[in-house]
Amino acid sequence: MNAQPSTAPDLAPPYVRLQAVSKKFGEFLAVDAVSLEIRRGEIFCLLGGSGSGKTTLLRMLAGFETPSAGRIYIDGEDMSSVPPYERPVNMMFQSYALFPHMTVEKNVAFGLEQEGLARSEIARRVAQILEIVQMSPFAGRRPHQLSGGQRQRVALARALVKRPKLLLLDEPLAALDRKLRERTQFELLNIQERLGVTFIVVTHDQQEAMTLATRMGVMDRGRIVQVGTPAEIYESPVNRFVADFIGSVNLFEGRVTAVGAQDLTLYCEACGCTVRAQHRVACSAGDTVWAAVRPEKIALATDAAPGEPLEHNRIRGKVREVAYMGDVSICLVEIESGKTVRVTLPNRSGLAAQRDLRHACVTLSWDAASPVILTG
Amino acid sequence: MRKRGLFSRTALVLGLVFLYVPILSMIVYSFNNSRLVTVWDAAHSPTLKWYGVLFSDGEVLDAAWLSLRVAVCAATASTILGTLAGTALARFGAFRGRSLLVGMTTAPIVMPEVISGLSLLLLFVALEQAIGWPQGMGALTITLAHVSFCMAYVTVVIQSRLAGFDESLEEAAQDLGARPAKVFWRITLPLILPAVMAGWLLAFTLSWDDLVISQFVAGPGSSTLPMVIFSKVRLGVSPDVNALATLMVSVVASGVVVATVWMRHRQKRRERDAQLAAAANL
Amino acid sequence: MEKIERRRLVPRGLPRRQLVAGIPALWLTLFFLIPFLIVLKISFSEARLAIPPYAPLITWLHGLPVPRIHLSSYAYLFTDPLYLRSYLYSVMVAAVSTLFCLLIGYPMAYAIARAGEAWRSFLLMLIVLPFWTSFLLRVYAWIGLLQNDGLINNVLLRLGLIHHPVTLLQTDFSLYVGIVYSYLPFMILPLYANLEKHDPALLEAAADLGARPFAAFLRVTLPQSLPGIAAGSLLVFIPVVGEYVIPTLLGRTDQIMIGRMLSDEFFDNRDWPLASAVAILILLLLVVPIVLLQRVERRELEAQAVAAETLEGSA
Numbered sequence: 001m002n003a004q005p006s007t008a009p010d011l012a013p014p015y016v017r018l019q020a021v022s023k024k025f026g027e028f029l030a031v032d033a034v035s036l037e038i039r040r041g042e043i044f045c046l047l048g049g050s051g052s053g054k055t056t057l058l059r060m061l062a063g064f065e066t067p068s069a070g071r072i073y074i075d076g077e078d079m080s081s082v083p084p085y086e087r088p089v090n091m092m093f094q095s096y097a098l099f100p101h102m103t104v105e106k107n108v109a110f111g112l113e114q115e116g117l118a119r120s121e122i123a124r125r126v127a128q129i130l131e132i133v134q135m136s137p138f139a140g141r142r143p144h145q146l147s148g149g150q151r152q153r154v155a156l157a158r159a160l161v162k163r164p165k166l167l168l169l170d171e172p173l174a175a176l177d178r179k180l181r182e183r184t185q186f187e188l189l190n191i192q193e194r195l196g197v198t199f200i201v202v203t204h205d206q207q208e209a210m211t212l213a214t215r216m217g218v219m220d221r222g223r224i225v226q227v228g229t230p231a232e233i234y235e236s237p238v239n240r241f242v243a244d245f246i247g248s249v250n251l252f253e254g255r256v257t258a259v260g261a262q263d264l265t266l267y268c269e270a271c272g273c274t275v276r277a278q279h280r281v282a283c284s285a286g287d288t289v290w291a292a293v294r295p296e297k298i299a300l301a302t303d304a305a306p307g308e309p310l311e312h313n314r315i316r317g318k319v320r321e322v323a324y325m326g327d328v329s330i331c332l333v334e335i336e337s338g339k340t341v342r343v344t345l346p347n348r349s350g351l352a353a354q355r356d357l358r359h360a361c362v363t364l365s366w367d368a369a370s371p372v373i374l375t376g
Numbered sequence: 377m378r379k380r381g382l383f384s385r386t387a388l389v390l391g392l393v394f395l396y397v398p399i400l401s402m403i404v405y406s407f408n409n410s411r412l413v414t415v416w417d418a419a420h421s422p423t424l425k426w427y428g429v430l431f432s433d434g435e436v437l438d439a440a441w442l443s444l445r446v447a448v449c450a451a452t453a454s455t456i457l458g459t460l461a462g463t464a465l466a467r468f469g470a471f472r473g474r475s476l477l478v479g480m481t482t483a484p485i486v487m488p489e490v491i492s493g494l495s496l497l498l499l500f501v502a503l504e505q506a507i508g509w510p511q512g513m514g515a516l517t518i519t520l521a522h523v524s525f526c527m528a529y530v531t532v533v534i535q536s537r538l539a540g541f542d543e544s545l546e547e548a549a550q551d552l553g554a555r556p557a558k559v560f561w562r563i564t565l566p567l568i569l570p571a572v573m574a575g576w577l578l579a580f581t582l583s584w585d586d587l588v589i590s591q592f593v594a595g596p597g598s599s600t601l602p603m604v605i606f607s608k609v610r611l612g613v614s615p616d617v618n619a620l621a622t623l624m625v626s627v628v629a630s631g632v633v634v635a636t637v638w639m640r641h642r643q644k645r646r647e648r649d650a651q652l653a654a655a656a657n658l
Numbered sequence: 659m660e661k662i663e664r665r666r667l668v669p670r671g672l673p674r675r676q677l678v679a680g681i682p683a684l685w686l687t688l689f690f691l692i693p694f695l696i697v698l699k700i701s702f703s704e705a706r707l708a709i710p711p712y713a714p715l716i717t718w719l720h721g722l723p724v725p726r727i728h729l730s731s732y733a734y735l736f737t738d739p740l741y742l743r744s745y746l747y748s749v750m751v752a753a754v755s756t757l758f759c760l761l762i763g764y765p766m767a768y769a770i771a772r773a774g775e776a777w778r779s780f781l782l783m784l785i786v787l788p789f790w791t792s793f794l795l796r797v798y799a800w801i802g803l804l805q806n807d808g809l810i811n812n813v814l815l816r817l818g819l820i821h822h823p824v825t826l827l828q829t830d831f832s833l834y835v836g837i838v839y840s841y842l843p844f845m846i847l848p849l850y851a852n853l854e855k856h857d858p859a860l861l862e863a864a865a866d867l868g869a870r871p872f873a874a875f876l877r878v879t880l881p882q883s884l885p886g887i888a889a890g891s892l893l894v895f896i897p898v899v900g901e902y903v904i905p906t907l908l909g910r911t912d913q914i915m916i917g918r919m920l921s922d923e924f925f926d927n928r929d930w931p932l933a934s935a936v937a938i939l940i941l942l943l944l945v946v947p948i949v950l951l952q953r954v955e956r957r958e959l960e961a962q963a964v965a966a967e968t969l970e971g972s973a
Contacts, residue, residue: 488900
C-alpha cells in the first residue's frame with residue numbers, strides 16, 4: 001500500500017517552501033542552494049546517503065540550524081531565523097530523545113505544558129493521542145521500561161499532540177527490526193491520513209521512502225537531484241546517480257545511432273548490442289548516453305542456438321551466479337565483454353528450476369518500453 | 377598475555393597496599409593506649425582514651441565547627457558558580473572571552489596553593505585599604521578564598537558531564553516549545569543532578585581539607601581544623617590526631633560505600649526493567 | 659558520517675546567556691585574575707616596616723603619578739644561591755616524583771582498565787577513597803611509619819634486617835614517598851580514563867598479525883595512552899613544584915622547596931615584595947606546563963563530545 005498524493009495538489013499554494021537554501025559549516029558546504037516546495041498534507045521523503053545533506057536540511061526546517069543563505073517559508077511565514085521553540089514544527093528524533101526522568105504521560109504532556117494550556121485540557125489531549133498510538137496502558141512507565149517500538153510511538157505521540165503544521169521525522173524506522181519496520185510503516189501512514197499532518201521524512205533507506213512517500217526528493221552532496229513520486233523516480237530517473245541509488249539497475253553505455261520520432265537507438269560497443277528505446281531524450285546522433293534497464297524488466301531464455309546474430313534489445317551471456325531470495329532469484333549473467341548484467345526472476349517454479357540455470361547459456365531480452373535513456 | 381596481566385595486577389595490589397597501610401596504621405594506633413607508635417600497650421589497649429581527649433579539646437572542636445561552616449558555604453557557592461561556568465563552556469560554543477574563562481577555570485586546579493593563598497591575601501589586604509572591606513581576615517575571607525579554587529573543580533565535573541550528555545534531549549525540549557532556560561531547569565539539571573551533587577561533595581572535601589590557602593587568609597582569631605592539626609603534627613605524632621583521622625576515614629568510607637551500593641542497586645533495577653520491556657516486546 | 663559541527667543552541671537576544679557565563683567570569687576575574695596582578699604589582703615594591711609591609715607603587719609628585727618600581731626583589735632572587743638552588747631542587751623533585759607516579763600508576767591504571775565490569779568500579783572506588791580523606795592526615799600518617807621508632811623501622815628491626823633504626827624521615831626518600839603517595843590518584847585517574855577507551859580489538863589484531871604481548875603493548879597501547887600520560891604527568895608536576903605541606907612534614911630540613919621558601923619569606927620575614935617575586939617566578943616556570951595541560955584537556959573534551967554525537971548516530 002503506497003501513499004497516494006492528495007487530490008488537487010497543484011492548486012494549493014506550497015505549504016513549505018525552501019528558497020535557495022544553503023548551509024556552510026566552515027568551509028564545508030553541507031546544503032547547496034536547495035529549492036523545494038512541499039504541499040499540505042503530503043508525506044515528503046528526503047532520500048540520500050551519508051553526507052548528502054538531508055539531515056542538515058531537516059535541522060534547518062526544525063530550527064536547530066540557521067541557513068547560511070536562502071529562506072524557509074512555512075505556511076507563508078518566513079521562518080528562517082525563528083528559534084525551534086517558536087516554530088509550529090515538531091520533530092521526531094532518530095534516537096527518540098524521550099526524557100528519561102519523566103513518565104510516558106509527562107513526556108507527551110511536556111509540549112502542551114509549554115503552551116500554557118489548562119491541566120484538564122492537557123490531560124484530555126494526552127489521553128487522546130496515547131489512544132491513537134496505542135500506548136494508553138503504558139502511560140505511567142518510564143522510557144527505559146519500554147521497548148524500541150514502544151518508545152517510538154511515544155516519541156510520535158509527543159510530537160503530534162501539539163498538532164504541529166509540520167512533522168519532521170529523522171530516520172524513523174532505522175532502529176527497528178524488519179518485521180516491526182513494516183508494521184510501523186503502515187501505522188505511520190494510517191496516523192498521517194487520520195490526522196492530516198504534513199510529514200517530512202529523512203531516510204537513507206529507499207524501501208522506507210518508497211513505501212511512505214507521496215513524493216520524494218533524492219539528495220546527493222547537498223543538492224536535490226530529483227523530485228517526484230516514488231514511481232516517477234523509479235521508472236524515470238533523471239540521471240545515473242538516481243537510477244543507481246534507487247533499486248538496482250543495469251547501465252549500458254553507448255553511442256546514439258539513430259533518433260526517431262518515437263524512439264531512439266544506440267549501440268553499446270562494450271556489450272556488442274543495440275538498444276532501441278521508446279524513451280525520448282534531447283540528444284543527437286553520435287552522443288554518448290546510457291540506457292538504464294531494471295533487472296525485473298529483463299527476460300531470460302535458455303539458448304537453443306548460440307551464434308545467431310541478434311536483433312536490438314537482446315544479449316547473449318552465461319549465468320555466473322544465481323542467488324535464491326525466496327520470492328525472487330537474482331541472476332548475474334556475464335556477457336561477452338565481461339560485464340555482468342543483473343536479472344531478477346520471480347520464483348514461479350521454485351528452487352529446482354533456478355538450479356538448472358547455473359552456467360547455462362542464455363539470451364537476455366527486454367522490450368523497447370523498458371530502457372530509460374540517461375544523458376548524465 | 378597472561379604474563380602482562382600478572383605484572384600489572386601485582387602492581388595494582390602492591391599499589392593498593394601502599395595506599396592503605398598508612399591509613400590503617402593510623403586507625404590501629406588510635407586505639408593504642410600508649411603514646412608511642414612503637415609500643416602496643418597490650419595491657420590497656422584497645423582504648424578510646426584518645427577519642428576522649430579529642431572530644432574534650434576545645435580548640436579542635438571550635439576549629440572543626442569553623443571548617444564545617446566554611447565548607448558548607450564554600451561548597452554551595454562553588455557548585456552554583458561551577459555549574460554556571462561548566463554550562464557556559466559546554467553549551468555556548470565560541471564566545472568572546474571563552475578562552476579566558478577556560479584558563480581561569482582550569483588554572484586553579486593545578487596552581488600551587490602557596491601562590492593562590494598569597495594572591496588572595498594580598499587581594500583582601502588591598503580591598504581593605506581601598507574600600508574598607510573585608511574588615512580583617514576570618515571566616516568570610518576563608519570562604520571566599522575556598523570558593524575560588526573549588527569552583528574550578530566543579531566546573532570540570534559539570535563540563536565533562538555535559539560534554540557526554542545527549543544533546544538531542546535538549547533539542548527535543550526546545551522543539552516542543554521550551555525556551556533555553558526552561559530546558560535547563562526541567563531537562564538538563566535533573567539529569568545531571570548526580571554530577572552536581574558529586575561536585576558539591578568534591579568542593580566540600582577540598583574546602584574541609586584545605587590547609588595552605590586557609591593559613592594565608594585566616595585571621596589571628598580563626599583556625600580551621602587542618603590548621604590546628606598541622607600545628608599539632610609539626611611536633612610529631614599525636615595520638616588524638618590518629619583518633620580524628622579514624623573518625624574522618626570512617627565517615628568518608630561509609631559514605632562512599634553507601635553511595636556505591638545505592639548506585640549499583642539502581643543500576644540493577646534499570647537493567648531488569650529494560651529486560652522486562654524487551655521481553656514483553658511491542 | 660556527516661561531520662556536523664553542531665552549532666550550539668544559542669538563545670537569542672537574552673541577557674541570560676551573558677549572565678550564565680558572566681557571573682563566574684566576574685567572580686574569577688575578581689578572585690583569581692586581579693590577585694595575580696596585585697602579586698605582580700607588589701613584587702615591584704619595596705619592603706617596609708608598615709601595615710601593609712610594602713611601599714606604594716605609585717606616589718604623587720607635584721600632582722603627577724610617579725611609579726616607583728624596585729627590581730631589588732628580582733635581583734636578589736636571581737643572584738641568591740639559596741633561592742636558585744631551591745628553584746632547581748623544586749623542579750627536580752617535581753620531575754622525579756612525576757616519573758615515579760607514572761611508573762607506579764600506569765600498571766595500576768592498566769590493571770583496572772582490564773578488569774571485569776564489576777571489579778572496575780570497586781577498584782576505582784578504592785583508589786579514590788583515600789583522596790576523600792584528609793590529605794594532611796594521610797601525610798601525617800607517614801610520620802608515624804617512617805620515624806626512627808616508627809612502624810617500618812620496628813618491623814625491619816624485628817626481622818633482623820637492620821640493627822639500628824634507619825633515618826627515613828626528613829630525607830629525600832620520605833619526601834618522594836609522601837609526594838607519590840598523595841598524588842598517585844591524580845596520575846591514575848586520567849590514565850585510566852584514557853586506557854578504558856582503548857578498543858581491545860586492536861590488541862587482538864596486533865596479536866593476530868604476529869606481535870608478542872609486550873611488543874603489542876609498546877606499539878599499540880602505549881602510543882594511544884600518550885594523552886593520558888600527558889594529562890596525568892602535568893596534573894602531578896605542576897602542583898608539586900609549589901608543594902608546601904609535604905616538604906614541611908616529611909622533607910629535608912637542609913634543602914627547602916620553593917613553596918616553603920615563599921611561605922617563610924611571607925610569614926617569618928614579612929617580606930611581602932620578595933615573596934611576591936618568588937611567586938611570580940614560580941608562575942613563569944609553570945606557564946608552559948599549564949598551557950600544555952589546557953591544550954591536552956581541551957582535546958579530551960572535544961573527543962568526548964564527538965564520541966557522544968557518534969553514538970547518537972546522525973547520518
